[in-house]
Amino acid sequence: MPLNTASAIISFYAKLEDQVANFYEQLATVESYSAGKETLQDLAKENRRHRELVERAYREVITDALEACFAFSMNESHYIIDTDIAKKTSYPDVIKKAIEIEEKHHRFCLDAYEKSKSLMSDVAQAFGRIAKKKLSRVARLRSLLESYTST
C-alpha cells in the first residue's frame, strides 16, 4: 500500500506504535519472561508517548499550503512488523525478535524523517528524535539479552 500523504504516514506510524506497545504489554504478562518485565512495560509506555508526540506535531503544523499530499513516496510493505510469537518461545528468542522489530521501526522513523523534513519540520523533528530513541531501545534490549545469557 502506498504511504503517499502525510495523513497516511501518521496513521501507519500510529498503528505501528500501538502494535509494538501491545506486543510488549503482552510479553510483560508472561511468567517466563519476568526477567524483562519492567523493561517491557517501560518500552510499551514509551511507544504510546511517541505516538502522541508525532500525532500532536502533525496536527499542530499541518496547513493546506504544505505539500502534505504530494511529498511522500513510501510504501508500507517495507515497514510491516510481525509481532506474532509462537507459544513457548524462549526468553532470548523473544528479545531477539523485539530487537528486529525495533530496528525495522527505526528504519521507518528515519525514512519518515527524511521525507518530512523539508515541509513539516516539527513532524520531522519528532520522527528524528524517536528514531534516535529506537536505537537506544535496541541497545537496551541487547543489554537485557546479554545480562540474561551471562547469568
Added chain:
Amino acid sequence: MCREEDVQLAILEEPIKEIRTLKNYVNGEWVESNSSKILDVTNPATCKVLAKVPVSTGQDVDAAVEAAQEAFPEWRRTTPLARARYLLRLRQLLEENFERLARIGVMENGKTIDESRGEIRRGIENVEMAAGIPTLMMGYNAEDVSSGIDEQVIRQPYGVFTCISPFNFPFMIPFWFFPYAVATGNTYVVKPSSEVPLSQNGVAELIEEAGFPEGVINFIHGGREVVDKLLKHPSIKGVSFVGSTPVGRDVIYAIGAKHGKKLQVQCGAKNYLVIMEDAVLDATIPSVMTSVYGNAGQRCLAGSNVCIVGKDDTFYKRFRDHVVQAASNIRVGYGLDESVQMGPVKSQDKKERILGYIEKGIQEGAKLVLDGRRLRIIGDYPDTCFLNPAIFEDVTPDMIIGKEEIFGPVMTLMRANNLDEAIEMIHSNPYGNSASIYTASGKEARRFQYEVQCGNIGINVGLVAPIAFFPFSGMKDSFFGDRHGQGMDAVEFFTERKVVITRWF
C-alpha cells in the same frame, strides 16, 4: 480490475450519519427558517445527501441582524480580556473537535483529509491571533502636543458585521473575519455557503458551547436573497466577502458601497508559477503539484499558469515530463481515503464548467498533454464530480485558458524567454492575487518580489497562503477594499479610530 497501486485504503469513519435539516443560530437559539425552500447538501465524492439547508428569507435576516444589534452595546462594554477568554474557550473546543470538523469538511467539500485538517488549523490560528486583542487593539498617544494638551487615538468597534463565504474553504474563511470582529467588540452574522453549510453549523454549535452571550455571533443559511438583504441592511456596518471577481466587484462591492458599508472583498485569481532554469526541480515538483492540484484547484491561491523561463528546450522538456509524470500518478478519490491526493470538485456544475475550459483550450490550439477527462478514480464512486489532473502546453496569456480563472485541476504551461517577459505576462492579467518564482538566485527572487504586482508573492513556495498574523493580501481585480482579512488588517477593518484631545484647567 484494480492495479495493485490503485487499491483503496480503509475509509476514515464518516462523522455525519443522518440527514437533518439545518437551523439558523440566532440570538443564542437554534431557529427554523421561515422559508419553505430547502436545498440538499451533497457529498461530491459519493453524491449522497448529507443534510438539508434552508434558503432563509429576508425576515430571517432581520431577526439575525436585530439580535446582533441588540447584543452590541453590552458586548462592546465587555472588557477586551473577557472577550478574548471567550475566544480561548472556543479555541479549546475547536481543538477537541478538530478531527470531526476536518472530516465534515472532506464530506461536504470533497477535499482530502490532509487538506481539511490544514484548513481547521488555519482557522484555529486566527482565533489564537484574535485572542491577543487586549494588546492588538491598543491605541497610541502623545503628551504635550501643545502646552498642557495631550492627544490620543483609541480604537472602537462599529456595530454589526457580516461575512459571505464561499464553498472552497467551508471552515476556514469565516475565521479570517469573525474572531477579529467579536474580539474588537463588534457583533456578527455569518452567512456560510449554502453548498457547504455543515462546517459552520459545527462552529455554531461550539460557539454555543463556549458560552458567547446571545446575539454576539449568529449564523444564517441561505442564498442570494440573504446576501442582498445583508448588503442593504441599515444595521450592518461592514461586509467581508470571498468569492469570484464578477460577484465580488459587480455585486458585493457595487451594492455594498452604495449602501455605505465598510468592505473587504477578496476575489478571483489567475496565479503564475514562474520556473527559472536554476530551480531545484526535486523540491519544485511537489510544490507545483500542491499549488495546482491541491483542493482540486478550487482555491484563489491555486497555481494555474506555470511559466518556464529560458530558451533551453531541454530544460523545458525535462520540467514538462516531470510534471506530467507526477500529475499522472496523483491518486484521485474520496478524501477520507488517506492515500488519496486529490478529491472531486464540489459539484457537477463546477465540473462541467472546467470541462468547458478544457474544450476551449483545445479549440484555441493549446496542446492537451495530460487529459484529465480520462477518469481514474480510486474506489467505487460515481464519476459525477471527479476529474483527473489535466495539463496543457503551448498556452499563451491571451488564450481564454491562459487568462481566465478555471478553478479546477488544470495546469497551463507557458514559456517566456526571460524574467522580464514572465513579469510582463503576469502584469497583462487583470488579477493580482499571488505569483511565485522558483529559483536559486536571490537577485532574481528579489526582483520578482519587488516588481510583481500581486498581493501574495512566493519565493520557492507555490501556495502563498499567509498565516493568521499576516493579511491575506490581493491586488488589482483580486481585491476590492483597503483592509484585508487576518492579522492587523482585520483589527483595523473592524475598529474605528477616534482622536481625543485633552486639556485640564
